[in-house]
Amino acid sequence: MLLSMKGINKSFGDVQVLTNAGLDIEPGEIMALIGQNGAGKSTLIKILTxxxxxxxxxxxxxxxxxxxASTAESQAAGIATIYQEINLAQNRTVAENIFLAREPRRFGLVDRARMQAAARTVLSRFKLDIDVNRPLQDFGAATRQMVAIAxxxxxNARLLILDEPTSSLDEQEVEVLFETMRTLKAxxxxxxxxxxxxxxxxxxxxxxTIMRDGRTVAVSPMKDISKVALVKTMLGKELAAFTAKKRAHGDGDGNSLVNVSNLGAGVRVRDVSLAIGKGEIAGLAGLLGAGRTETARLIYAADRKERGSVTMAGRAADYAAPADAIRDGMGFVSEDRKVEGIVPEMSVRENMTLAILPRLQKAGLVDRVAQRGIVEKYIQALxxxxxSPEQPIRELSGGNQQKVLLARWLCMDPRLLIVDEPTRGIDVGAKAEILKLLRGLADEGLSVLMISSELEELIAAADSVTVLSDGKSVRRLASDEITEANLMSAMAHQEVTA
Structure with a gap:
């Protein structure tokens, strides 16, 4: 056994992050480590390194x-980590990056001829013939990955840790990486x-090795586990104590507010099509990395689309920036409310009215009476x-913080509200309240695009669900088709079998 991690526990304050987690690897073995966001993968790797x-x-x-005691110690012991974002000196040469801080020397000076020859030798093992004297920034993502591995x-690494190494690679570059991995495996x-x-x-x-909720829940040979079984094991089952009365029809009634066709940008969003009906909760599902948030950001113009089209109420929604989307009636509640949502030191009142402040100004001053009226209305309604409205938002529970963020956009009277993981980090009771609130808003005519990792939420609340896999929309489920089996099989990009 090359590596054996057993009974690993880790907590940060009162939060238990890992409980009895483990990982075993044999020499020359390629082990997949998977799990949803928050499953504990990164923490386990950080403990190892x-x-x-x-x-x-x-x-x-x-x-x-x-x-x-440090990453330097783990590297010296033979563990090398290649991260998704290559952590190398882009302006230095390929050879310098390979031997950074370990340059061969002669008479106290760097022996550049020997360093360059050694760099060419190690790269030739991976069938990579490039000019090692050129800056690393001159090369594409795949070559930079090879240099990091080299x-x-x-x-003398005996264990490589590759964290999402293919996220920025095209198919041909992925195959080059895999050939390199097979060479090292041999x-x-x-x-x-x-x-x-x-x-x-x-x-x-x-x-x-599959992780969920900080635990290692399964280890299996790849050939012995189907895609559907793998997805089901990774997601597990979290039964939420809520119900929602869904519409009997989705956007198939020809009354769509938003239509997205063949949307794409880079490799994260390749080809996504979906429709959102008026007064509908349209779910967006997929495994971590499927392109859910990236798709929402393209619709909202937080990122620039490279291909495809978005229409809003039958008109092209070619927004240059989120401000244009907001003016056209869109709101976006981000996945990470602590980083991209709330302003912790500001009050409930200030957080709630951030987006509407320009409308509340008269002669350059905020109309405090109008502001107070809006805040009191939504505190009561939600x-x-x-x-009090002056309480710092950081002192509120996660569920109440999320309600403030929803109110921030509702007071703008939007036509479409995009909510990314609206119940993440809040308790079951608050989840029920948030979903009931979204249902009520949809019944009043608001269209909602809801991104969620929790299948039970989608089953309970969504009128339709578009499933993404590897940046593509692979299936659309109407209300009566939204079942756990259908969602899991679509996420695995596999048809349901009897």
Missing amino acids: GAHSCDAGTIRFQGRDVRF RGVTQ DGVAAIFISHRLDELYAICDRV GIKCS
């Missing part, structure tokens, strides 16, 4: 017990492969629990 310490558990690497190999180098693309897992990995 010395970025975090664990509270309990054992780690054995190459036959000895280890507890690395750096690890020259450090030399006995093991790899932990973290990816959300299921087809890639089956193409390159020997086994899979049942926001706060001591």
